[in-house]
Amino acid sequence: MLEEIKLRLETSVPGCHPEIILNGSPSEQHSLLLDSAHAVDAATFLRDDAELRLDYCSNVTGVDWLQTETSHGYLEAVYHLYSMEKKHGPVVVRLRTENRTDRIHLPSLTPVWRSAEFQEREVFDLYGIIFDGHPDLRRILMWDEFEDHPMRKDYVEPDDYEYEPTAHDDVLTKAKQHAPQQQPE
Amino acid sequence: MTSTTTTPLEEQMHEELIAPGGQDELLEIALGPHHPSTHGVFRMDVVLDGERVVKLKPVFGYLHRNHEKIAESASYLASMPYTDRLDYICSLSNNWAYALAVEKLAGLQVQSEPSTYA
């Protein structure tokens, strides 16, 4: 089914070349990668097309791909789309940023599906992807003065392991840094 | 981070968030995270016209317990009890959804009829 969607997107939205990303797990839930320039047009087509009618965006999450030898690392926003009218789905759509550090802008799909509004705020809060065109992009789960993006793989959490009575493994190493304050059991 | 020209959707949402001043006085109150009417911790900034709520802006995150970050370092079975506490009023449905997701991901076929043990 994703091949058909890809063909129809290529014909209907000029310039859009979606890619199918294969999912290696037994669930075989393959996803469609869209590029940032044509994302809003492609999303509008997916929502309004007579056969697809994917009018319900149920979930928006983010993925943090760290830098490896082959790629320079990027952030992704993943959208799960269902169709309430035709009762099919899910169709998984991905949008990818170019970089993990400074080029982290993506177009917001809130004008297409209103239910993505809070979810994109959550992705911004936890991953740091900035959505252009989002009406109200602020932090939603953490407080406004918070400065990190916690779900990134290189996030270091604050050190409040002063008192750990049953510490083991890495918690023990963290607790030992406060050792002068805590007498050994 | 947002551009200077606003899209129609942004304008519509800005209009919705700003209270229309003029004829009546509208009262803006924060029904804070601790209030008898909020189930759990959930803050609402409401704009009231007398007793009627005209606009509402929800603020949440007061019970963000980072299940996803914990699941990054726990196995599939170990993050099962955490799904109980996602929505603690209907815990079993969260468990079921998680079990379905893991079974789909791993390609497990689970028989639906109960097996009889000899």
Next chain:
Amino acid sequence: MDQKLRIELSKQGIVVTTLEELYNWGRKNSVWPMTFGLACCAIEMIATSMARYDIARFGAEVFRPSPRQADLIIVSGTVTKKMAPQVVRLYNQMAEPKYVIAMGACAISGGPFKQGYNVLKGIDRYIPVDVHIPGCPPRPEALIDAFMTLQKKIDAQTLTGESRPRHLHPDTPSEFVVPRFGAHDLEPPNNPQVFRILNNVDSRHAGEVDAGGN
């Protein structure tokens, strides 16, 4: 006074008591909690106040929604760092004498969500806790047992002397510092006057008795 003599006199209709006993008896049998449920332990707290495990028979007759009218705050559920300043503010707004029960593993030390960037690892970092109830979630009977422990603790408080409780001491603070939202964590991460790490105790609050009655 000798207990047998007291019983004999009470059979004749004469009640002998001390002012301290009367004061504590009145206070311990009418501890009114505040409706403060944060997460899953709140469901167990609600279950305790319902018909089967009735906590009203122990004196917690009404759950007051306003902190100014409540004696006890049962911190039930995970305290997140976003919510922690509001909990401390509510505690500051309560009138003395006030007590805190930390219900559930999350309120004691962060619980199962301890490895979290948003979870405060125990409410006793900012406010002094009187009774801790372990469990995830603790059964209603455990909450009733904690309530009875609190009642025993109130009974043991003296009116005069060095070990009198906090509200009768003019010097001890009854309002604690409210943490502010910092860039990475709350500031301060704990209140050193309250969060006394084990074996490093400098000075105890006057009159504070732990759950064993010591």
